[in-house]
Each structure stands twice: as structure tokens, then as C-alpha cells.
Amino acid sequence: MTAQQPLAVGLIGAGRMGSFHAETLAHRLPGVRLAAIADPAPGAAQRLGDRLGCATTYTDIGELLTAPHLDGVVIATPARTHAGLVEAAAKAGKAVYCEKPMAVTLAEADRAIAAAADAGVPLQVGFNRRYDPGFRAAHEKIAAGAISTPQLLRSLTRDPELADPARIPPWTIFLETLIHDFDVLGHLNPGAEPVEVSAMADALVRPDFKDRGLLDTAVVTIRFDNGALATAEASFQAVYGYDVRAEVLGSTGMLTMGDIRRTHLTAYGPDGVTAECVTYDQHLFHDAYVAELADFTDSVRTGRTPSATGEDARAALSIALAAIESVTSGGPVRVGKPRDL
Numbered sequence: 168m169t170a171q172q173p174l175a176v177g178l179i180g181a182g183r184m185g186s187f188h189a190e191t192l193a194h195r196l197p198g199v200r201l202a203a204i205a206d207p208a209p210g211a212a213q214r215l216g217d218r219l220g221c222a223t224t225y226t227d228i229g230e231l232l233t234a235p236h237l238d239g240v241v242i243a244t245p246a247r248t249h250a251g252l253v254e255a256a257a258k259a260g261k262a263v264y265c266e267k268p269m270a271v272t273l274a275e276a277d278r279a280i281a282a283a284a285d286a287g288v289p290l291q292v293g294f295n296r297r298y299d300p301g302f303r304a305a306h307e308k309i310a311a312g313a314i315s316t317p318q319l320l321r322s323l324t325r326d327p328e329l330a331d332p333a334r335i336p337p338w339t340i341f342l343e344t345l346i347h348d349f350d351v352l353g354h355l356n357p358g359a360e361p362v363e364v365s366a367m368a369d370a371l372v373r374p375d376f377k378d379r380g381l382l383d384t385a386v387v388t389i390r391f392d393n394g395a396l397a398t399a400e401a402s403f404q405a406v407y408g409y410d411v412r413a414e415v416l417g418s419t420g421m422l423t424m425g426d427i428r429r430t431h432l433t434a435y436g437p438d439g440v441t442a443e444c445v446t447y448d449q450h451l452f453h454d455a456y457v458a459e460l461a462d463f464t465d466s467v468r469t470g471r472t473p474s475a476t477g478e479d480a481r482a483a484l485s486i487a488l489a490a491i492e493s494v495t496s497g498g499p500v501r502v503g504k505p506r507d508l
């Protein structure tokens with residue numbers, strides 16, 4: 168890469184999220200080029216490449232990882248493949264952006280972080296809420312002392328629909344959904360460390376899948392070392408839309424963020440007041456998803472640390488693992504050294 172040449176980034180995983188990131192790399196970021204795509208599903212990488220004008224496609228991920236012309240890679244494969252791919256990409260000298268969760272055990276999180284540090288490459292994780300204007304402004308205000316000491320925090324995620332319960336691996340609600348909320352709660356309580364976690368979870372949307380390990384509804388409470396108390400909750404089915412919100416009550420004020428309204432239109436009629444809801448993550452977080460890759464590519468160019476790191480991923484994972492342990496044991500779990508899965 169020189170000052171004149173665009174940054175060459177490869178994509179691994181040409182599914183729903185990977186396709187959005189590929190479009191961002193191909194069209195939405197000046198000075199960035201979608202230079203290769205890899206996906207083991209026959210034809211997946213090539214179809215996406217054809218659509219976006221990327222001629223270099225692979226079904227063998229290893230070929231992309233060793234391709235010499237790439238400055239960085241974006242990983243958007245299923246969760247349990249992430250840590251190994253981060254490690255392999257870093258060892259191949261590539262800067263890494265990885266979708267959340269970066270890892271599902273602390274041991275593999277540590278290996279991924281160490282691989283990036285040893286290779287001297289940036290490692291960014293897909294905690295897109297940090298890049299949403301409301302969440303970003305809240306973090307900046309809290310860090311600047313605008314509401315003094317955070318005392319009570321909450322974060323929630325509700326997906327609109329549980330389409331295919333058979334495809335959801337065990338503990339997904341903690342490892343893949345609430346992982347965002349755990350990150351948000353730490354980000355909105357800067358400098359504080361979680362010390363105790365309790366969790367309850369059940370299959371309320373699809374009770375018929377509970378005996379196959381599905382948990383689709385969960386509430387988690389977290390105590391932080393600055394005294395703040397927090398709740399995170401998630402549901403895989405909120406019939407009205409894709410609902411992501413957070414709130415922080417501090418000793419001198421309160422901040423709320425997240426808005427499910429799709430537009431600023433509010434319709435008033437004989438039956439009452441209505442507004443259209445967001446029903447899709449790529450609508451709610453369109454700009455945040457673009458901003459996180461802008462941050463990543465800027466980090467690759469400048470060498471600065473990205474705004475959501477491997478350590479941040481590990482911190483959120485440690486809460487997720489404690490929540491899982493709490494559901495299993497039925498009691499509160501001290502955070503610090505939670506048991507790996």
C-alpha cells in the first residue's frame with residue numbers, strides 16, 4: 168500500500184453480514200478496495216464478487232489468508248470460526264476486523280489477542296453500537312462527567328423474529344446477542360469493571376425447542392466495581408420490530424439512546440397515533456456498520472488502535488460466560504475468572 172494506492176481488504180464469509188461489509192468496502196469508503204472474497208459454500212464468494220466487481224474469489228479460506236496483495240481482512244463467518252480465523256489472519260500479517268463475538272472461550276480470545284499483538288496488526292471487533300451516533304454521544308458525555316457517577320444502567324436487544332430455531336447453537340443469546348449489551352454496559356460505565364453477574368433465561372418464544380438447548384429470552388444483572396448496577400435483556404422475538412435501546416442514570420442526570428422509529432413520521436388518525444418501526448438490523452445500524460469499517464481501515468492506514476478492540480471483546484465475553492455459568496448454577500457468579508465453556 169502507498170499513499171496513492173487504495174487499501175486492499177479481503178472478506179471472509181459472504182453471507183448476510185458479510186455482504187453488507189463487502190458493499191461497504193466496494194462502494195462506501197473512499198480509498199478502500201474490496202480485493203478478495205472467500206466463502207466455503209460453493210458459488211457464494213463468486214456470486215457476491217460478480218455483483219460488486221471483485222474478480223478474486225476463493226472457496227478455500229487459506230488461499231485468501233495467504234494472498235500477498237491484502238492489507239487487511241474482514242471476518243463475517245459463523246461465531247465459532249472467528250477466533251481461529253483471527254489468529255490465522257494475524258499470523259499471515261493481515262490487519263483484522265472480526266464480527267462479534269471474537270471468541271467463545273477466554274483461552275481462544277487470549278490466543279487471538281496475542282496473535283494480533285505479536286504480528287503488530289490492528290484487531291477490531293464488530294461492536295457496532297459504539298459507532299451509532301446516540302451511543303457514541305452518550306459514551307462521550309459520560310466520559311466527560313456529564314451525568315457524574317453512573318449508578319443504574321440498562322441495555323436491551325430484541326430481534327423481530329425467531330425464524331429458524333433449529334439453526335441456533337446453544338447459548339447464542341449470551342454469546343452472540345447479549346454480547347453487544349455487555350459491551351455497551353461496560354462502554355457506558357468507563358473504567359469500571361464487572362464484579363458479579365446473575366442471569367435467568369428461558370425458551371418463551373419457542374418452548375418446544377427448550378429441550379434442544381434453545382434459550383430465546385434472557386435477563387442478566389451485573390454489579391460493577393464502582394457500585395453501578397446494570398441489567399441486560401434480550402428476546403429473539405418482539406413482534407413490533409428490531410429494538411435496541413440503552414439508558415444510564417447517573418448521580419446528576421440520565422441519558423437514553425436507541426429509537427425504534429424508522430422515520431420521523433408520526434401519523435395521527437381516528438384510531439390513534441402510529442409510527443413505522445425498524446424491523447432489520449441493517450436499517451437500524453446502517454451508518455454504524457459503515458462507520459466501524461471506516462474506523463478499521465483508518466486504523467490500518469495510520470496504525471492507531473481501533474475503537475473496539477480484542478480486549479473489549481474479551482471483557483464482554485467474560486460477562487457472557489459468567490451469565491451462562493449463572494444460568495447453569497442458578498446463582499450469582501463472581502467475574503474475574505469465570506469458567507470457560
Ligand SMILES: NC(=O)c1ccc[n+]([C@@H]2O[C@H](COP(=O)([O-])OP(=O)(O)OC[C@H]3O[C@@H](n4cnc5c(N)ncnc54)[C@H](O)[C@@H]3O)[C@@H](O)[C@H]2O)c1
Pocket residue numbers: 179180181182183184185206207208211228243244245246248266267268293294295343448
Ligand atoms: N454486528 C451485528 O449487528 C451483526 C448482525 C448480524 C450478524 N453478525 C455477525 O456476523 C457473522 C455472520 O452472520 P451472518 O448473519 O452473515 O451469517 P450467514 O449465515 O448469513 O453467513 C455466514 C457465511 O459464512 C460462511 N461460512 C460457513 N462456515 C464457514 C467457515 N467454517 N469458514 C468460513 N466461512 C464459513 C457461510 O457459507 C456463509 O456465507 C456472525 O458472527 C454474526 O454474529 C453481526
